[in-house]
Amino acid sequence: MFGFFKIPQQLKALGILGMNARNYNVISKYNKRRLYPLVDDKVQTKEMAVKNGINTTRKIAIITYQHEVKSLKQLVKDWPEFVIKPAHGSGGKGVLVIKSWKDDAFITASEKILSYTQVYQHISNILSGLYSLGGQYDVALIEEMVHFSDVFQNFSYQGVPDVRMIIYKGYPIMAMMRLATKESGGRANLHQGAVGVGLDVKTGRALTAVLHNKPILRHPDTNADLTKLCVPYWKEHLLIAAKAYEMTGLGYLGADIVLDKDKGPMMLELNARPGLSIQIANSAGLKKVIKKALKNYPAGLSAEARVDFILSQN
């Protein structure tokens, strides 16, 4: 019983960042509210990324008004595959990945066949704000589909593994890879049953892996040895993350990066209020790393120099 009262102290000693501390001490301190729209709106993020030379998925079209929805087929006529998502979505809500389509049939990444009417309906729902925060009117972003690198094929059950990186003052300080499972239904959210693999920020190698808060060694569905996981093009990953700082001006942010077969690492989205599960995947506390960065990491370096600095750390 008394052990219970010691938990906060012990967590503190580990440098675990809690939700209140994240909001009060970190986000409200380093992230100006007026900068939020830059990352909350995927269209803006994308435009900025292009301007800043950050590799990201290409925009195909934006549907803003209901009457534009019927021109969907016209808009994607040159694209055999594409992704529709709400510009203000979160948590994968409303993301529709179409891996092939013809006439009236749209096949999703999870092999579901949708009729044109269903896709039309889906876009209407996006526009009316079903998937966006507070139910405000939204726009539908149509972008190119990522061809996921085969490197991770065995590591993920369906779905798309992505790298989540936490960037503090432009320095990537913690990273994890999220792997979909059968239970998570192809989604990469840890609380829905996806696997989180903590990655060494310096190397991109797996450190620890967790499923439902419990450490695991193998993927529950594919049985792949998670300790062998190593993300290729790691330096490029780091560079994308580091550049996101200059691009947005946010002192604390999360970047979701996916690896495309042909185009390499691509920034999928940014987040001004990244979650805390990454600490569980890494078995490490963010507060501790932030403290260390605040003390030791030099300010005023370029993105490249910061990445080099990270790589030179021991």
Next chain:
Amino acid sequence: MKKFFNVRRVLSIFLLLSIAWTLYAGWYKMTFWGFDLKSDATTDVFMVDAHITFKAHGKPVKVVLSTPHGYSKFKILNEKITAKGYHVKKDENTGRITLSSPNRNGEQNIYYRLMVYDTADSRGKVRQEEKITIQKPIFDDEQMIVVDNIFEQAQNIEGNEVQQLISLFNQTPLDENVQTLLPVKATRKIRAELLIDLLALKNISARLVHGVRLIEGKKAAMADLMLEAYDGYKWRLYDLQTGHEGLPKNFMVFQRGNVSLLDVEGGVNSKIRFSVLKSVTSSFEMAEHRAKLSSTDKFFTSSVYALPLWAQNVLKTLMVFPLGILVVVLMRNVVGVPTMGTFTPMLIAMSLIETGFVPGLICFVLIVAVGLILRRLLATLNLLLVPRIASVVIFVILIIQVLAVIGYHDNIDVAMSALFFPIIITAWIIERLSIIYEEEGFKNAMTESFYTLLTAIATYFVIKSDTVRHITFAFNEINLVILFLVMLLGTYTGYRLTELKRFYPLLKRK
């Protein structure tokens, strides 16, 4: 970090200030306005009737009545004199009422009615006053022997000289010596007068005080008496039965000093009868009157308590909100449970208060469940968002209607309580639940509903209590304390309770 520390410090200072202010205001309201921490605190209001009768003989009549004035600290709520055909005049300085009328005949009835309250702090403070000249009684030698005996015996009794004599006069059976000096049928007044005579022999000035003991249901053919004796400096009051000194808290003085209780000129056979009735009023209702008496009514009239009753009732409901909000803030930021919408739980709690806990809860779950089923059917229609939510709102209204009708006809409270739930919020809960259910599965939907209800129930139990509602209204400064508490919680950076569980595995792994 330093800057944040300062925010916290500033807020803490404000919190302390607001606590101090609340305590001060609370003391002020309790003292001057009679507010109480208990919601059902009452004040006894005594109605004292003095009924004066006498016979007039066609001559001009003048009646002078002494009334409570200055000496006793009762608060007078109302004073009324009913005397048909009399000219009434009251001297505010002496408290004496003069009634006059030319040429009256026959039985006369004059009613004097007084409503008083706050017997508690009625202990009269006696000012220094002149003593009166002592009129020594004349006793023959035989009687003087008895008197000496009395004095001798009295010496062995506890108390001062006055109390010693009073005790002696109250012995049962009555002291023989005293009996000898009294007529066979001695009234209390005659005894008291003998006492005064004996005191005069001891060079102590003493006199009678007329008044009424406030005893519920009392009917008395004459006024109650107390003894006043001069101690060389001021007049001290003594109870004629017990010898206790001081004004008992239920004794209301009508007359003291050199005037009489009742003077009737132009009439005979005058009598004054007293009756007392007690009624109980909520202390809150007396507040305005108290404010007036304590000349703090300037503040009172600009307070919420001077508003019309319906407005006060609205405010009473409003003022309990901050506390509900505090509960929600605690549940979310300190406990860390996810709830549907920030203040949904509080609104549910408010409804539960109207409906009663169990029936309300059952009814609410029922509405949501039926709503969810309808919402599932709706989902197959693939409607756009706004029309879809609008339909859910209408569903809710229809469900409420049906439940109300069923409830009324079959006399089921559970169903009737449907009328009290906020329609939009309920619709919104249904919509949100069905989306969580669709997207994140049954389990997540259940978890979130569970926590929402849990928070609602916690809030309900806090704001339900009459005492809490009374305190947040009567001592509404407390809402300032809550405000700064909530603000301070806005700087709370510790772990949430649920995070301890969430991050607990990390401790084991290390």
